[in-house]
Amino acid sequence: MADSFKLDLAVRPRRLRRNASVRALVEETVLRPADFIAPLFVVDGKGAPEPIGSMPGVSRLNIVDLVKECRALAKLGVPAVALFPKLDANYKDDSGSAALHEDALILRAVRAVKKALPELVVMTDIALDPYTTHGHDGLLTAEGKDVANDATVAVLVKMAVLHARAGVDFVAPSDMMDGRIGAIRAGLDAAGFTNTAIMAYSSKFASAYYGPFRDAVGSAKAAGTHALDKRTYQLNPANRREAVVEALLDEAEGADVLMVKPAGAYLDIIREVREATKKPLAAYQVSGEYAQIQAAAQLGWLDLARVRHESLLAIKRAGADMILTYFAKEMAAELGK
Template identity: 80%
Template sequence: MAESFKLDLTQRPRRLRRTASLRQLVTETVLRPADFIAPLFVIDGKSAPQPIASMPGVSRFAINDLVKECRALAKLGVPAVALFPKLDARLKDEEGTAALHEDALILRAVRAVKKAVPELTIMTDIALDPYTTHGHDGVLTPARDDVDNDRTVEILVKMAVLHARAGVDLVAPSDMMDGRVGAIRQALDAAGCTGTGIMAYSVKFASAYYGPFRDAVGSATAAGTHLLSKATYQLDPANRRTAMTELALDEAEGADIVMVKPAGPYLDIIRDVRNATNKPVAAYQVSGEYAQLQAAAKLGWLDLARTRHESLLAIKRAGADMILTYFAKEMATELKR
C-alpha cells in the first residue's frame, strides 16, 4: 500500500474552520438587528395594507397599520425606519407643492409613529419625486429638459424644516442637488431644529435598480415609465472619483451620516467612502436588489434566507455601519432566534 501524501505545512488556515464553534470565534463581521433601517411606504386613508407586486413581501401601510409595523420592528430590535409617502395622483403637480402642506401625509405619519413608538428613530425622504407629476426629484427648468437645482433646493429647505418640526430625527435629502445639505443645515439651525440630523444621500447613482421603488411611491406612474433618466443629477455608475467629490462636499456642508445607494453593486464605493470619512456610513440595499433575490428564490434558483443574509453581510463587510433594507424585519426575526 502506498504511503498517504502529506504536505509539510506550518500554516493550515482550515484549522480555524474545522468546527462551528471555532468558526464563530474568528468571525470578523456580524449582523445585528440594530444594523438595519426599515424603509416603509405610507398611504392615506384606512385601507388594508397594499402589497407591492414588484416587491414581494412589501406593502404600503395606512397610518394605523404603519404604527403597528413600527411597533413590531422596535420589538425586534430594529432601531430606525425610513418613511416614504405614496400620494393620490390628484395631489401631484409640476412643482410638487403638496410637499409643503402643513397636513401632508408624511407629517401625519411621523407624528403618529413618534407618539406611539417614541424610542424609534424616524427618518424621512427629502425629495420631490413622490409629489411631482413628472416623477423627477425637483422642479423642472422652463425648457423642461433638466431639474432646476436652486429652485429645488429652496423647496427642499422648507420641506426639511416642516419634517423636523413634526418630530423627525433625521432628514434624508435624496435629490442629489448641489448645495442642498448646507442649505438644509442652515435652515434647520435657524428654525431652532439644531437636534435634527441629516442623513445625506451623498453618493447616489443613476441606477437601473430603482424600478420597484418607483412603483411603490407612484413616481413611475406619474412619469409614465420606470426608465425615467435622472442622469443630470444622480451619479454616473462609471465614476468612482466623482463619488469621493460628492462625499467631501456633503461632509463639509454638515451631513451627520453619509449614504451610498445602491449598495450591492457598489461595494467598492462603500469601501472607498468608509476609508475616506470618519462619519457614520449608511448603505441602501435598494428595491431592485431586493426584487431580484425574491424573483430568483421564487424560481427555485437561490436559497432566499442564505442569499439575503450573505448580501447584507457583504454590505456590512464593505464598511457600512447601517443598512437600509426591505429585509429588515425578516433578518431581525432570524437573528433574534
C-alpha cells in the same frame, strides 16, 4: 488512504474553520438587528395594506398599520425606519406643492409613529419625486428639460423644516442637488432644530435598480416609465472618484451620516467612501436588489434566507455601519433566534 500523505505546513488556515465554534471566534463581520433601517411606505385612508407587485412581501400601509409595523420592528430590535409616502395622483402637480402642506401625509405619519414609539428613530425622504407629476426629484427648468438646482434646494429646505417640526430624528435628502446639505443644515438651525440630524444620500447613482421603488411611491406611473432619466443629477455608475467627491462635500456641508445607493452593485464605492471619511456610513439595498433576490428565490434558483444574509453581510463587510433594507424585519427575526 486520505491520511497516507502529509504536507509539511506551518500554516494551515483551515484550522480556523474546522467547526462552528471556532468559526464564530474568528468571524470578522457580524450582522445585528441594530444594523438595519427599515424602509416603509405609507398611504392615506383606512384601507387594507396594498401589496407592491414588484416587491413581494412589501406593502403600502395606512398610518394605523404603519404604527403596528413599527412596533413589530422595534420589538425585534430594529432601531430605525425610513418613511416614504405614496400620494393620490390628485395631490400631485408640476411643482410638488403638496410636499409643503402643513398636514401632508408624511407629516401625519411621523407624528403618529413618534407618539407611539418615541424612542424609534424616524427618518424621512427629502425630495420631490413622490409629489410631482413628472416624477423628478425637483422643480423643472422653464424649458422643462432639466431640474433647476437652486430653486429646488429652496423648496427642500422648507420641506426639511416641516419634517423636523413634525418630530423626525433624521431628514434624508435624496435629491442629489448641489449644495442642499449646507442649505438644509442652515435652515434647520435657523428654525431651532439643531438636534435634527441629516442622513445625506451622498453617492446616489443613476441606477437601473430603482424601478420597483418608483412603483411603490407612484413616481413611475406619474412619469409613464420606470426608466426616468435622472442622469443630470444622479451619479454616473462608471465613476468612483466622483462618488467620493460628493460624499466629502456633504460631510463638509454638515451631513451627520453619509450614504451610498445602491449597495450591492456598488460595494467598491462603499469601501472607497469608508476609507475617505470617519463619518457614519449608510448603504441602501434598494428595491431592485430586493426584487431580484425574491424573484430568483421564487423560481427555486436561490436559497432566500442564505442569499439575503450573504448580500447584507457583504454590504456591512464593505464598510457600511447601517443598511437600509426591505429585509430588515425578516433578518432581525432570524438574527434574534
